[in-house]
Amino acid sequence: MMLKTYNILVMGQTGTGKSTWINSFANYFEYESLEDALSDDLIWLIPSTFQLSTTDEDGNFKMHTVTIGDHLCESIAESDTQVPQVYSFRHQSFILNFIDVPGIGDTRGIETDNINMKAILNTVGIFEELHGICILLKSSDTKLTTEYKFCLNEVLMHLHRKALDNVFFIITHSQGSNYLPGNSFTTLQAYLKELKSKKGIEITLTPKKLFCIDNEAFRFQCAYKQLPEFQSYDYSTYKKSWKQSRMATMKLLKEMKELKPHEVLQTLSINQARAIILSLIPSLATITAIIQTNATNFEQNFDEIISKLQHSLIITEYTIELEELSKPRTVCTATKCIGVEKDENGKFTTFYKQICHSSCHLTGVPIKSFPEPQLLNCAAMCGQGNCEKCGCHYTLHMHIDFNQKKVAKKSRLGSSCNSSSSGKIITKEDAKELVQKELKNLEHEQEVISDAMIQFSGYLKQNAIFEYNSAFEERMKMEIRNEEAAVKSGGDRVILEKLQNMLDEYIDRKEKLEVALAHATDEIIDPTQISELKNQLFELPIYGGKIKELYEKSTSANYKRNESHNFIERDINLSPF
Structure with missing residues (x-):
């Protein structure tokens, strides 16, 4: 019998606690209380490193680093999720697939965000439906900053308008606001007001759309299992955190279950x-x-x-030939450096004849774009304003990753009426x-x-x-x-x-x-x-074949379905429904 499956996408800015929340799920589905969790084995799915503090007898702070699994991030500030991953929780009557993805606003920069988003879409493409799209925000987001708008825009930009019915907002780190949205509610409201004003799209923040959680109970659970200092700690605040966050998570899943999937x-x-x-x-x-x-x-x-x-003479027509390059090539676009060839019919074709650096190792230089200031650092320029190969200014140069050349070829028009087989001469x-x-x-x-x-x-x-x-x-x-x-x-x-x-x-x-x-x-x-x-x-x-070739040269979009190697599966005992 096919089990009912629910697919939930978890998105948000780097540092909002997506991975920690998913680690918490694994425990929420196994233990009803923090006491139960502390008396049994720690359950975790995603490696992580974080810091917690205690005080000694003199009141001095002491920092403790807690690591679960083989955490590969170079810095605690980096996202725990480097590539999209699906965590599949299997109950005897249903399956919950949580899609954990890299954070938006990655600390490694915009280029990493772009790479991450392509990977996110590829992973989402495995599924036919999404039952929930959880956008995580921090309770400390109390101002409508450029970074805040950028990250929310980036998430929503990649969603269809009809997906909004399945969107939930999750406020994390909400212990300080007593598990209420606090000032972050005003910030999110201001953003949604702008969305309605500029795009005519209205999202109402109701208790069915907005949930408040805190991941500190899971972090304490990890520390409790590793460090003696935490085993005699008064964890009453963490008990409340576990209770409130587990309750909010279960309520969210129940709301999601009632929606028509996207x-x-x-x-x-x-x-x-x-x-x-x-x-x-x-x-x-x-x-x-x-x-x-x-x-x-x-x-x-x-x-x-x-x-x-x-x-039955040869007729020529024009097409585009592409030559794949293993490394970007620096060419000159000045008039004197553009090659011109004349075919047998007297027609001219042009190409970039002046190759100033055949294999340029500069990174981050846009392809087929000029002027590009970074090309001043190309080896052909030697740090000077003019190219040593052609003498032209560096601003006239550009990077290409494949040669694109208009060339003459035998026309299909001639072959379509080849009369050699019939021996008849075609009429005028x-x-x-x-x-x-x-x-x-x-x-x-x-x-x-x-x-x-x-x-x-x-x-x-x-x-x-x-x-x-x-x-x-x-x-x-x-x-x-x-x-x-x-x-x-x-x-x-x-x-x-x-x-x-x-x-x-x-x-x-x-x-x-x-x-x-x-x-x-x-x-x-x-x-x-x-x-x-x-x-x-x-x-x-x-020209269909040529359009396809040019398209595939310029995009790496690759949506795959029905793959299983992205899944990490875990059986669960407790049902949220």
Whole structure:
């Protein structure tokens, strides 16, 4: 018999206590009270390190470091969850899957956040439904800061609007506010008020949406098992923490059980639409240029092409060739450094002929973007303003990770009417019909591409909570100001330039996305159509393969289903229901 399964995603800023809460679950499902837990074996699933303090006879503080499992983080400040992990609690009548993911606002920076979010979506893609989406916030979050807005925006940006019915807010470290939200309630309310004002989305903070917990009881439980100092400790406050937090957790799970689950496909389709728009804008622009080049070639040389068709001569058309590079390559984009080749038909193609550094080891430099201040540190520049290879200023250089070159090839138009097998010479009328048909095919593919982009944009506009994280820009500016102060005191300028590059890249992507959204359709689109639209582009007979190749070069989105190796399973005795 198939057991009823509930899937709960646990998200939040780094340091809110997601992993500790999940460790607490394992004990809540086994022990009803802290006394029961202390008299039996410690249960833990996620390795962790933290510090607790005691006082000696003279009233002096003494810090104790407690470690459970093989904790691999370099710092206590780092997230305990480095990669997404599913913890599956199996009862005789149901299964609870808790999806623990890396924290947003990772202490290692924005780039790690981006990597983490892709990993989160890949893991969520294992499931078809989410019954609960728990967003953890700290009780100490009493101001609507840039960091607070950034982290909440980042979580909500990746959710479909329909997922909001399954969202719960969990206030952690709430012992100091007597297991009530306290001042953090005002902060969250202010954020949700802005959300309603800017996006027309209303979330009401009711006791069914907001829960207060504290993880100190589990931390004490760990210390009790390891350190003699804690075994004679008055733990009455921890008993209350256990009782209140366990009760809130069980109540949350009961509320979640009554909700209609959120279809994961809807949330994945939001992220897929955004990824397609952002990754295909430059690719489709290139494809569009190729289509127009071929259409113009056929139109301007109509009579010559018909004559070649009649005499089974080779006809050329244009395509894009890609060469994979193992390391980024520094090339020059100055006019004198761009190569031009003339084919047998007198047509010109261009490419980056000036390779100034064939294997550049600089990291964090955006691909196909210039000017890039970091390229001053490329070996080809030797720290000077001009390149030693070509003599051009470093701001005219850029990184590429694959060569993209417009080249002439044998046209499929010629092969489609090869008359060698029949021995008959194609008539002028038949040749004209073939050319006109090919022009219509090119026009059709251009229309499919344009319509798909409009529909992707429309879907994102209608269904995303946020099309992009508007707080990202302000957060980056804050980090840049901090780094500017560090540079004035002798800090590393490379870090500052890297942050500025990331901000510039974000602004560019945001502007491109806004242009796409401005042309969005009002047509209602089903989430299943997003994958169908993408596949429709990939299956275009002339340029579909090339669109797919360019898309796969620029995105690592990879949603997999029905995998089991991400699961850590544990049998439980006590039911929350």
